[in-house]
Amino acid sequence: MATVTQLYRYPIKGLSAEALQQVFLRAHQTIPLDRQFALAHETTLFDPSEPRHLPKTDFLMLMKNEKLAALRTEYDDGTGILSIYAYDNQGDERVLCAASLYDAAGVARIESFFTDYLAGEVRGRVKLVRAEGHSFSDVAARVLSCINLATVQAVEEAIKMPIDPLRFRGNVHLNDLNAWEELSWPTGQLIRMGTATGRVLKPIPRCAATNVNPLTAKRDLKIPQTLLAHWGHVNLGVYVEVIADGELAVGDAFLTPF
Structure with missing residues (x-):
């Protein structure tokens, strides 16, 4: 057992x-909310009205984008806000970005953050994707x-x-x-x-x-x-x-x- x-x-x-x-x-x-969202390359073809499983190479991921591991993120179920943290040179954790994943302006902020953070690693701009009931598992x-x-x-x-x-x-x-x-x-x-x-x-x-x-x-x-x-x-x-x-x-x- x-x-x-x-x-x-x-x-x-x-x-x-x-x-x-x-x-x-x-x-x-x-598990509820597991891989509910993904950060896709601009070239990724994903239709939220007809979601289908796509290879992980269509998304930002640790296999190719290890800098993601330097961030700590928290998602608030109640507000839909994603908070992104990192440590500064003094060893203090600070908020780099916080925005709602259900608000157009918030989504744009998150997309811009990751586009800039992973400059040179993204095909085009980052786009946040989700679809009701879909999981972006491998x-x-x-x-x-x-x-x-x-x-x-x-x-x-x-x-x-x-x-x-x-x-x-x-x-x-x-x-x-x-x-x-x-x-x-x-x-x-x-x-x-x-x-x-x-x-x-x-x-x-x-x-x-x-x-x-x-x-x-x-x-x-x-x-x-x-x-x-x-x-x-x-x-x-x-x-x-x-x-x-x-x-x-x-x-x-x-x-x-x-």
């Missing part, structure tokens, strides 16, 4: 994780990304360096499993997650985004290469699809099989 130690959402694709204590999960949906299915912390520790031991689990941008962090145990769960395996039910979809292949240190915004590790060299694959964590509604909270059991 595994135990949920952390829950996270990522309201804007490529930006900060936001810790949660409890969520209500709905069948065939992500996969088309609406899923939870589940990370086994024992597996992260095994990689730490292999490279003899600490690894922040947030490199893997998971929704659910799990303790009380053996390293790599999650990769033994067969596709279709049912999981009791708090009072919700999930189904294992597939392992998560890791890309160069995991090379970026979420604290320093530096590319200081080679995670995919390390996985391949030591274990013969690039997978870490599994995607799980919610198939029955329920509550999931930090401290809950994560049972497979049940």
Whole structure:
């Protein structure tokens, strides 16, 4: 039996994780607000009236835009305001921009901020995109990304360096499993997650985004290469699809099989 130690959402694709204590999960949906917004290149063709899954290269993301990790962002559900923070040369955190993502003027401010912040890395200008009920995940299915912390520790031991689990941008962090145990769960395996039910979809292949240190915004590790060299694959964590509604909270059991 595994135990949920952390829950996270990522309201804007490529930006900060936001810790949660409890969520209500709905069948065939992500954690509420997870990857609800994305920062797209001007050349990206996305129609909010007919949303479809697009490759992550159509958006700003850590794999290509590691400077995003130098920012801390907070999204306020009640007001729709996104606040963007960074540390100055004195080590003090300051607000760089704050604006509503549901107001035309606010959206324009956010788009201008990222266009300037990532000058030279953006194809045209940045545009904020969203569509009701759509998630800008790396996969088309609406899923939870589940990370086994024992597996992260095994990689730490292999490279003899600490690894922040947030490199893997998971929704659910799990303790009380053996390293790599999650990769033994067969596709279709049912999981009791708090009072919700999930189904294992597939392992998560890791890309160069995991090379970026979420604290320093530096590319200081080679995670995919390390996985391949030591274990013969690039997978870490599994995607799980919610198939029955329920509550999931930090401290809950994560049972497979049940």
